[in-house]
Amino acid sequence: MPSSHGGSHWFEPSSAHHQSFDWGAAGAPATQMASQTSIRERVTAHVERALAALAKDGLVTGALPAVELVPPKSAAHGDYATPIALALAKSAKKKPRDIAEALKRALGDAGGLLEKIEVAGPGFLNLFVAKAAWLEALAHVLQAGETFVRSDHGKRERVLVEFVSANPTGPLHIAHGRGAVTGDVIAGLLDAAGYDVSREYYINDLGNQTDIMARSIHLRYAELFGRAFAPPEDFYPGDYIIDVARELKTEHGDRFLDQPEAAWLTLFRDRGIDAMLRRIRADLDAFGVRFDRWTSEKELVARVGLDGLVERLEAGGHVFTEDGKKWFRSTAFGDDKDRVVVREDSRPTYFATDIAYHDDKMRRGFKRLVNVWGADHGGYVARVRAGMQALGHDPAALKVVLVQMVSLSRGGESVRMGKRLGTAVWLDEVVREAGRDATRYFFVMRRSDAQLDFDIELATKKSLDNPVYYAQMGHARMCSIARRAAAQGIPAPTLAPGALDALALPEELQMVKTLVRAPEVVAAAADLCEPHLIVHYVQDLIGQFHSYYTLYKNSEKVISDDPQKTRARLLLCQALRLALAALLGILGVEAPEQMAAADADAADA
RNA sequence: GCGCGAUUAGCUCAGAUGGAUAGAGCGUCGGCCUCCGGAGCCGAAGGCCGCAGGUUCGAAUCCUGCAUCGCGCGCCA
Structure with missing residues (x-):
């Protein structure tokens, strides 16, 4: 991951005001569409005008700072306050309070918008908005109806939100659920804020994990015929594996018993993936989460071809060969270490397809990408951004939301869980017990990057503590x-x-x-x-x-x-x-x- | 060891991108019940914002170091 000492600004937005996307509208003039312009914007515009007037009279000089309206903590300080006079004092070589007084005079009543202006403290300008303006704003709310929370802030910019993307090797557990709601709500928010949003699930249907699942199914399948059952280290223990094995037994009898892997692996894997995806879709459906598109890794690779991707990286001089492997020089873009993209046996790595996927997203015309990932994937952010940059995309176009874990409790008593122990808590169980509304609400109650304590007793309570x-x-x-x-x-x-x-x-x-x-x-x-x-x-x-x-x-x-x-x-x-x-x-x-x-x-x- | 995240009231957490006296819910204590749903409401107590420095008019917020906790650090996905 990029460190704080230089060289990494391509990857992690370096200064505080870049922590979030500055997705436009910030600099938009607040004059047009008066009927929908917020009171805040209107007040800001008036302060800016007053400030410009002072500049014209030579009371303040130099570049004018942006006008910031601060929500005061105390109602006695008005509806908005601005510390602009404090910020100007030094360059203007004047007392902040004098500047504030001049601003106050220049503002007047702001065309009836303000009913009172006070200079307070060291030089704050406290602005009191007239009651009539508030009531007018309320009238606009009523005219607009439910759409009033929406805005054209995002200017229809296309954004892709990728979330859940759980491996199709088992049902969704509680942490997936948090990611699901987080992504779904982020997408909903972007939509309401005027972005053109697409929701996408990336299916990792290629690679080792699905092979391990296929072997797990086969073991269970053999067990159904009375064979000794000894689970290896890499094994999926859940009952859902047995269900698939049973289906295969019903359909195919003992045809795959004692057969070499080549005879059954593909079938068992495909059937497993199919069954798991059906279950995942059903769980998400019950949870109110829908996707616009499900992108299969397998299909992606077939469609875009990884050779071309590697060639593009090579053409850019970002690839070197060592020990028979092809490495992407991601350190050139601030990553901790270089990453293998093609193995010795010429099979591409997961990372290669992941770059391809993000490249594909950008090529499909999205201007911004949001990835909702589990916090355990935090280490991948730098390398994916590196890949995007190497392919000529703006790495800052990618925003990764890392969702921390959920710990379950009942009335303060924590419920122990762990995937290893086979005590994972499945999402559908939680939804069934706590209900969809409560589960969704609780999952987005805390910041994504803070761990969440989900008290299932509180969530199910029919009382106002809930x-x-x-x-x-x-x-x-x-x-x-x-x-x-x-x-x-x-x-x-x-x-x-x-x-x-x-x-x-x-x-x-x-x-x-x-x-x-x-x-x-x-x-x-x-x-x-x-x-x-x-x-x-x-x-x-x-x-x-x-x-x-x-x-x-x-x-x-x-x-x-x-x-x-x-x-x-x-x-x-x-x-x-x-x-x-x-x-x-x-x-x-x-x-x-x-x-x-x-x-x-x-x-x- | 390195990286990322966290550290704010007894507990669970906010803190709008550096602003005036740091907030809410739960819990505790004290009040208000004949309803447009009391499945509530009002009030009070409770804080060296992890610690130590630094930056400036001004820091919970930015920088540096340290401490504690969590998560990562595969040619797995």
């Missing part, structure tokens, strides 16, 4: 309010001018402020490839609603005698519901209109 339940309950509660209103004969609220003006409680305004940020949050989570940001945002939003609901249940209810307030609050609930439904949709978690009663669950089962 974060999934909390969120879904919120959605159900909003639906329930709408149903109640309809039952009382209150007409469906319409978005007439002034319809939202009755929203005046601080909690209501705060919810609006949080709500209208959703598209930004989605775009940020997409660029960073960090689904957990959505989960945290959902918890924040729904937490505010539960709190609001309870706080005012005896005083300022949504449905009241005041038709103005009732209409405005119903509209707010409607917008919140839309946001929640859209976000849960991206997470692949259901947004129920009412929480199922326990007996209804039993009836379904």
Whole structure:
């Protein structure tokens, strides 16, 4: 892996602001499409304009730094704050507070957008957005409906998300499940953020592992005929292997008993792969994960031909021969050591096909590649990037998300597991026990690169300690309010001018402020490839609603005698519901209109 | 040994790309129950952000070193 001391900047984005893809839109002017421009962008544009005015008057000189709006920790510091005056102080040789004061004057009320500007602390500019602007933003949410969380941030750039890609040698276990949701949600986020996304599963149907599986099946097959069973070191112990062996016995009898490997290996391998893929697809299907394309390694090799790939590497001078093997000089691109691409017996290595695969992805026209890998594959990132670079691709086009392990517990009691011990926890078991929604939600609750403790007891709890339940309950509660209103004969609220003006409680305004940020949050989570940001945002939003609901249940209810307030609050609930439904949709978690009663669950089962 | 990741409240974790007084959930303690779903809500206590330096107006965040834990370090995939 690249180290921090130089020479490696091709592989690991070297500076902090490159840690995520800067996938465009950052420099886009915030002027067009006023109706969809976020408040944040509008405020930024005004500050930039004010700054330019100061520069014109010679108050500040030199290159102007980018205007950054910081979300203040305290509401007393406004809706946005900018430390721009602090940053300018040195080059302008002026006191930060003086610059801030000048900016404040130049800003004015920003065309009615701002209701108050304060110079605070060492020279922060605290900006208070006018209530009318927030309500206007809320109106846009209601007009857009569920699509409001979407944006054109990604400019339809084509992105390929490759994930799961588990070997077809057994069912998916719990860690695969985490990778599956992570990839699926990242793809969903990219889609919502305006990228053109494709989901892909790479099938490693070539090579040793599948041969080992074939031999394992054959051993089991022989065992079914009463032969002594002595598993070798490389052996797949699972029962699913026996199932395949049984099928083969039924179909072919003892035809392959005591036969040399050549007589049965291909058949047993193909049948094994076929059976495992069927199972994997079924598991993923039950988990709500679908792919646009399944790429077979075998077919890839047949299609692109590895000879050509090696020749291209050779033509670039990236290959040398030693001990009869062909080596890719990946160290030239920052890798730890050079890697064999063609073995002595002229068989290509796994690595060779992997370069070919990534080359193929780029050649298919994708501008960005996201790979969701288990953390144990971390060591491969450098060499794959090296391969891409050697073939003339931008290595920075590849983003690898490393997903850490999942440890399972029940009410704090950890469940021991290990593949070796044969105590692997299969994904389908977990989904069956905890349910698809809870499992998905928990798997993306934490940052991908942090280990995850999955408490299956908590996940199945029908109570609000359970974060999934909390969120879904919120959605159900909003639906329930709408149903109640309809039952009382209150007409469906319409978005007439002034319809939202009755929203005046601080909690209501705060919810609006949080709500209208959703598209930004989605775009940020997409660029960073960090689904957990959505989960945290959902918890924040729904937490505010539960709190609001309870706080005012005896005083300022949504449905009241005041038709103005009732209409405005119903509209707010409607917008919140839309946001929640859209976000849960991206997470692949259901947004129920009412929480199922326990007996209804039993009836379904 | 080398590389990668982690280290923040009793526990599980956030911290928006260097900003003002470091946050949430659970747990603990103290309040609020006749419902638009109490399957809740409000409040409080609880922190040398692993340790030591450095960079600058300013660091949990960036750099260096150290410590502890996890994962890698195949001509396996």
